[in-house]
Amino acid sequence: MTNALRVSPRELARLISGLERGDAEAQQRIFALYRQPPRAHMIGVTGAPGCGKSTLIAALTRVWRRQGSTVAILSVDPSSPFTGGAILGDRIRMGELSQDPGVFIRSMASRGAQGGVAQAAADAAIALDAAGFERIVIETVGAGQSDISIVHLADTVVVVEAPGLGDDIQAIKAGMLEIADVLVVNKADRPEAEAAFSTLAAALELGEAVTGHHGPAGVAGRISMPPAHHRSADGWRVPLLKVSALRAEGVEAVAQAIALHQRWQAAHPERAQERAAQALREHLQSMLLRAALDRIGEQQFNAWALRCAARELHPAEAAAQLLASVVKEGDCA
Numbered sequence: 306m307t308n309a310l311r312v313s314p315r316e317l318a319r320l321i322s323g324l325e326r327g328d329a330e331a332q333q334r335i336f337a338l339y340r341q342p343p344r345a346h347m348i349g350v351t352g353a354p355g356c357g358k359s360t361l362i363a364a365l366t367r368v369w370r371r372q373g374s375t376v377a378i379l380s381v382d383p384s385s386p387f388t389g390g391a392i393l394g395d396r397i398r399m400g401e402l403s404q405d406p407g408v409f410i411r412s413m414a415s416r417g418a419q420g421g422v423a424q425a426a427a428d429a430a431i432a433l434d435a436a437g438f439e440r441i442v443i444e445t446v447g448a449g450q451s452d453i454s455i456v457h458l459a460d461t462v463v464v465v466e467a468p469g470l471g472d473d474i475q476a477i478k479a480g481m482l483e484i485a486d487v488l489v490v491n492k493a494d495r496p497e498a499e500a501a502f503s504t505l506a507a508a509l510e511l512g513e514a515v516t517g518h519h520g521p522a523g524v525a526g527r528i529s530m531p532p533a534h535h536r537s538a539d540g541w542r543v544p545l546l547k548v549s550a551l552r553a554e555g556v557e558a559v560a561q562a563i564a565l566h567q568r569w570q571a572a573h574p575e576r577a578q579e580r581a582a583q584a585l586r587e588h589l590q591s592m593l594l595r596a597a598l599d600r601i602g603e604q605q606f607n608a609w610a611l612r613c614a615a616r617e618l619h620p621a622e623a624a625a626q627l628l629a630s631v632v633k634e635g636d637c638a
């Protein structure tokens with residue numbers, strides 16, 4: 306039986322390619338699919354390049370496959386081993402997963418996608434949900450605004466840290482701590498991991514002391530959690546977990562923490578509302594910019610940019626004047 310709200314494996318690849326190109330037909334298909342309730346759990350995994358995100362995702366996928374869940378992995382990390390032909394080349398890491406029909410692996414390119422790779426990946430996740438994948442993992446490099454926005458689109462955000470990347474608390478510096486639902490210190494098989502773990506644990510305790518957030522115990526409070534954690538602004542206790550993704554040690558605890566968070570957030574719909582508001586804001590922002598640039602025209606835009614470069618005008622003054630002229634001309638309809 307064919308169902309217009311189901312995406313076949315054959316349609317899936319075509320649809321995602323269409324989204325990458327910013328293809329209008331693919332976009333319309335996603336609009337239709339979005340109207341059905343989501344079933345998949347969307348998990349964002351982020352962290353500095355080389356911290357072991359891809360290795361951890363592969364290890365988590367093995368756990369989920371043993372539990373009977375299907376898994377889709379979207380990578381927006383250009384250095385990822387999931388990227389392009391490297392998937393097949395990296396047999397040790399992905400091993401049997403690349404042959405498993407219950408696992409879908411795809412890297413996302415940003416070329417041409419309107420609103421950038423974050424929105425294209427969010428739309429691809431909708432397609433993957435409609436294709437029946439139960440866990441959808443989005444891997445992003447923990448740097449830059451698009452990565453922050455992509456994690457706003459996930460139900461559960463896993464932030465990965467690792468020793469030996471030059472800075473023990475990069476996650477905190479990049480503002481990643483605020484967005485973490487689960488914090489992982491990877492490469493625990495290396496002795497330096499202990500220091501990274503302690504630094505992060507201390508920073509978390511400090512954060513808790515500063516916010517002074519001590520609400521009633523949530524879902525996590527009733528289930529034994531690792532000793533180091535802190536309470537996020539909305540009451541979720543963020544677990545800090547030590548893992549060796551390479552040796553598949555501690556990975557089941559990460560899967561458990563992710564499952565706990567999935568249950569917790571199902572009881573907190575305000576999270577999903579905030580995510581939708583954020584997505585709406587981002588779409589408005591990119592559409593407004595596009596509409597303004599269309600009206601201004603490239604030639605005029607370049608002329609104003611030259612005036613800014615010549616120090617005739619501050620860019621903010623120029624933007625305000627351009628905006629005023631655009632709004633006066635147009636009727637915003």
Ligand SMILES: Nc1nc2c(ncn2[C@@H]2O[C@H](COP(=O)(O)OP(=O)(O)O)[C@@H](O)[C@H]2O)c(=O)[nH]1
Nearest residue numbers: 354355356357358359360491492493549550551
């Ligand atoms: N020692 C050790 N190395 C790891 C571990 N996890 C990943 N690595 C290595 O770290 C490097 C980067 O891993 P990768 O998963 O590609 O990191 P990503 O850039 O964050 O996706 C690779 O050489 C991995 O083999 C771990 O738990 N322990």
Ligand SMILES: [Mg+2]
Nearest residue numbers: 359382385386
């Ligand atoms: Mg990677």
